[in-house]
Amino acid sequence: MAETTANATGSHGEEPNRRDFIYIAAGAVAGVGALATVWPLVDQMNPARDTLALASMEYDLTQVALGQQVVILWRGMPVFIRHRTPDEIARARRDDAASMKDPATDEQRIAQSDGKPGKPEFMIVQAACTHLGCVPTFGGGDFGGWLCACHGSVYDTSARIRSGPAPLNLAVAPYVYTSDTVVKIG
């Protein structure tokens, strides 16, 4: 750059002069300005504030009978609330030590989001298969839990991935019990 300046002496390694400073300063301001202009154009596509505001909800668990499963919409995504039978719980616990892709004990799977232990009879998980997001169906597959018909992922009664292409267990929805029968999701 120094060679192009009007008062260059022709030698390399000379002190930067005023023209160099102006070039760099102008370029830097233009660059930062361009980035600052582009960011709003990019960020507008992120979830809007009203979408983010719907992030938490309460649900009364007495509506779910033993052995029943309800599907509710949380953040626009389906969530399973399954009232597990003693048999399902026993089956989940028995498999705690089995070899799994995404190892977790049933204890960990029913824990509340504040770390306190949850209730073993209620399995509250996001209903999106961790492969490509289909809603799995309960009662399919070889592990007594869910089967995703899209690409054949099989989850057990603790919603842990046991076979198929999905890499992870069904995500436990973040929840805390606000009373004995009411759960707050999100």
Add this chain to the structure above:
Amino acid sequence: MSGESTYKPGSGFERWLDARLPIVRLAHDSFVAYPTPRNLNYWWTFGAILSFCLVVQILTGVILAMHYIPNAAMAFDSVQRIRRDINFGWLIQSVHAVGASMFFLAAYIHMFRGLYYGSYKAPREILWILGCVIYLLMIITAFMGYVLPWGQMSFWGATVITNILGAVPVVGEPILYWVRGGFAVENASLNRFFSLHYLLPFVIAGVVVLHVWALHVAGQNNPAGVEPKSKEDTVPFTPHATLKDAVGVTLFAMMFAYFVFYMPDSLGDPENYNKANPLVTPPEIVPEWYLLPFYAILRAVPDKFLGVVAMFGAIAVLFALPWLDTSKVRSMRYRPVARWFYIAFVLVCIGLGWCGAQTPDKVIYQAGNYRIELRDAGNKPLAIAQGRTADIAERVMQQEVTRLGGAVRSLQRETPFRFDVTALSQILSFFYFAFFLLVLPLLGLRERPDRVPETIAKSVLGGRPAAAIPKAEA
């Protein structure tokens, strides 16, 4: 390629315009006087057919946008209203929906033509890559367009495909929410897909201009794969190519019309006539036919992220094709071994398409039955249960166990050899990549090609002198 311009302005106005904006000269040099190889066959009409498809899609699309409502609550009904109540809406909507399939059909034929005749080889690498860019844009545009009717397959297709982005390590999730505009596919996603679905066809049109520009710089390839050397090798674009293209477009339009008028819904999925429901997944999520091969490759890989890598790799490998094929001979007419691999490759692509449409655990071949043998304490067989599936065999055995009571000691299970769709997809995916990464690079070095004709004229006329045939120039 065309060298000196042969355009001669006829009138005073044309001379005046030509000195200011030589647009008539450009059109004349590109589409009238432009020398085109005299041996082009009907596979070369698909460029014109594709231009026709793009115009049809943009025209019908702009009209549909006058009636369509890009809102999650109203989109489905607005499409039904277009089909039922808008004057000629049934026609315009059908043409647009069928047109997407026709566009891809023509694009695939165009691409396979380029592959067979080596149209990607020097000096046409950029021409080929621009074509690949157009193809990629077509896929994105078609995917977004398929979401707009907001049926079950629209919604779940969008969910599955956007989830692919979530497979990218670390940045996957923020990008996923950024693309969707929410945690799940929702109204915000539909809105932006509509906006981009309207925008991208014009981007495609822009790249098409570059594609045609690159074509006119390098000149058209031809079935013989040798460059034109003299005037004898070429004929003027008009009337020769223009009218040949017209025949191709007409025949193609007839097939197009047959689908539009007699089976407009045959290429779509009936599931998409159910309104989108985020609580229920359709029994099977399948893309439209033109994306099935890539879907099969995605499912063939057991690991989620690697599956995505393989799927994108299947498209990315097309971009590298000009440098993967090491043969100096362009046209496979003169490559006796490559020709067989080419045919196999076409079958592999069709096979992958079939796999993509099936459930992954569908059994194609099973050697015998599932067998369960029940033995007593002395290891003596008591009963045998058999069934096509493990479920049936287990159920039969359950009855036997109940019947025999406490005598049961052990169960011996035998699983027959099974060959399912996933296994076939894996084999075909391997062949797909092997064609590009093993066959084309190695075969070019080893294959002994047939004798390539010296000139285009000789390939058309055989030994006869060119004077023996009527002059093609009008």
